[in-house]
Amino acid sequence: MYGFLIGITSFLIYDVVALKENFCVYICPYSRIQSALFDEHTIQTIYNEKRGGQIYNAQGIKLSNKPPLESGDCTGCEACVRVCPTHIDIRKGMQLECINCLECADACTSVMSKMGKPSLITWTSSMEIEKNKKTNYFRFRTIAYMVALSLVLVGLFVMGSQKEYMLLNINRTSQLYKMSSDHKTVENVYTFLFQNTDSKDHSYYFELSNSELKN
Ligand code: SF4
Numbered sequence: 001m002y003g004f005l006i007g008i009t010s011f012l013i014y015d016v017v018a019l020k021e022n023f024c025v026y027i028c029p030y031s032r033i034q035s036a037l038f039d040e041h042t043i044q045t046i047y048n049e050k051r052g053g054q055i056y057n058a059q060g061i062k063l064s065n066k067p068p069l070e071s072g073d074c075t076g077c078e079a080c081v082r083v084c085p086t087h088i089d090i091r092k093g094m095q096l097e098c099i100n101c102l103e104c105a106d107a108c109t110s111v112m113s114k115m116g117k118p119s120l121i122t123w124t125s126s127m128e129i130e131k132n133k134k135t136n137y138f139r140f141r142t143i144a145y146m147v148a149l150s151l152v153l154v155g156l157f158v159m160g161s162q163k164e165y166m167l168l169n170i171n172r173t174s175q176l177y178k179m180s181s182d183h184k185t186v187e188n189v190y191t192f193l194f195q196n197t198d199s200k201d202h203s204y205y206f207e208l209s210n211s212e213l214k215n
């Protein structure tokens with residue numbers, strides 16, 4: 001128990017003091033799971049390249065920090081990059097490191113509001129940004145996830161509601177075995193612990209299933 005407490009405490013201190021955002025980038029399974037489950041209707045933090053302009057090409061190479069004025073609204077201020085706790089540039093597109101904290105969206109909202117324009121980074125789906133179509137929340141994928149999760153939850157509740165009303169613990173003691181003089185029988189000593197874990201009284205009985213064993 002002490003080892004467990006010391007281990008957990010040490011890890012939490014190390015996590016908060018030294019690991020920090022690297023926990024989100026390298027350890028937390030959230031981004032790995034989201035990248036496997038997402039589709040074009042998934043709501044996430046997205047940079048609007050149509051309005052803002054292209055900053056990176058399809059290979060992820062930075063074209064320029066600021067698109068030509070006529071082609072995009074992004075000012076190239078990089079406020080969105082500076083606030084990002086995982087040090088990524090959302091203008092590059094969806095990345096594993098993104099934890100969807102929306103800090104970049106807030107930063108861009110402040111910048112763009114000074115020009116009377118809406119934020120270039122919003123909580124939306126690529127379907128809305130790229131195809132100007134409404135996000136479909138109730139599609140096969142989300143319904144299947146809900147059904148699967150509901151089944152798991154029901155299973156957990158059913159399993160959690162079933163309780164064993166007894167506890168049986170049979171342990172061999174440290175006492176050495178004894179062998180009879182004719183070498184036909186061996187005698188071992190066991191501690192037999194039985195507990196009724198229910199609030200009501202119950203009657204139990206025991207029997208040995210192996211005829212060669214005797215008590
Ligand atoms: S939501 Fe924005 S600020 Fe937050 S991790 Fe993703 S890119 Fe970075």
Ligand code: SF4
Binds near residue numbers: 077080081108
């Ligand atoms: S905060 Fe907005 S305007 Fe500034 S670089 Fe990021 S996307 Fe462009």
